[in-house]
Amino acid sequence: MQEIRIEAPFTREKFASLRAGDNVLLTGVIYTARDAAHKRIVETIAAGNEPPFPLQDAVIYYVGPTPAKEGQAIGSAGPTTSYRMDAYAPTLLDLGETGMIGKGPRNEAVKEAIVRNGAVYFAAIGGAGALISKSIKEAEVIAYDDLGAEAVRRLVVVDMPVIVAIDSRGSDLYER
């Protein structure tokens, strides 16, 4: 199947032509956050403070990797199930986040926020953490170190394989 390469910055303009079902290879900086980190980020914003990374054009990967061995950038790093982030995602999308990477369907509120902001929801292959780790070249914890696997990391990815699950027009691959 054909693959579309996209390099950072991950602007809504670059994502606009993507359609649900497209295979995409992402290259550039993305950030990790899952359950506990999302809760903290949204609470931080609500309290009037800065989030741990700039949300403008940010792509957030829902992942809690295994620890890296000597010589590895990261351990196994596949996506976690996305619906648990549905409560927080619209807030981040409205503040400039353009892409989310996870797995599984999203609720209507997230879909509406995707369309409202011209964002994209990508699915990575769940349970393929070893394969996906090969496309992650650098990983650095930048916030919430106390959360362990759930800490926020800055990742440098090269040709990270993802599938467009919900495109900027709201077309949803899970509903076909």
Add this chain to the structure above:
Amino acid sequence: MRELDVTKIRDAVCTMVQEVNYDLPADVLCAIKCAKGCERNERAAYILDKIEENIRIAGEEHIPLCQDTGLACVFLEVGQEVMLTGGYLYDAINEGVRRGYGDGYLRKSVVEDPLRRVNTKDNTPAHIHVDIVPGDKVKVTVAPKGFGSENMSRIKMFPPSAGEQGVRDFILETVRLAGGNPCPPIVLGVGIGGTFDSVALLAKKALMLPLDHKNEDPFYAKMEEEMLAAINELGIGPQGFGGDTTALGINILTAPTHIAGLPVAVNVNCHVSRHKEVIL
């Protein structure tokens, strides 16, 4: 009375939690290859290809198959002629988990309290279940369980009038509701009968049976076969993006139950269906 030092159980747990996170059981790998051969959907075949590549990389480079290296479920069948020595059994198992998850660079995914949620940082405590059986051997099974799929599992206390059809509908409904969330292709363990607590345990034990296992009772063997076909006709497909491959296998375990009840539990597992056992 045969004596068995619990440090042997500790070491077996330590080794197995690592191995099972790098190498998928042969029956699961075989089922994935077989599914790929029959898959007619192009995207589904592409995903199954990637899943196979993941299994190859994990095995060759000892990178965990999935980043959710699981809550360590440890099942023991202890022969009643065995005397366990050298310390408390549960401490030994937890020490095995602690060492295995540390030495193997596996993810620590356990929180101390379900509501206050502070990580225990060593993946303990394990979920331990012990059965006393005849004989003088100890069988240790480790099955790290990921929670993306665990969260999609369901239990229902049916009235007996629901019957076989009620059970079949509940299994299908569980798979339909789970959709793309539990990383299909999935594996299902079904428990029928017993009590509220035991039916869930039956379902979990069913997940540890080989995928090519057939129920010894032809009635349930037929049900397993027909349910697998019905599930794959749902068209959910690998990762929920459509296709012929929604489930790789289903096993059913049953137990006698009360005249007033028909408990059913469906435990959902992903394609990284990990279990490994040793007899000591």
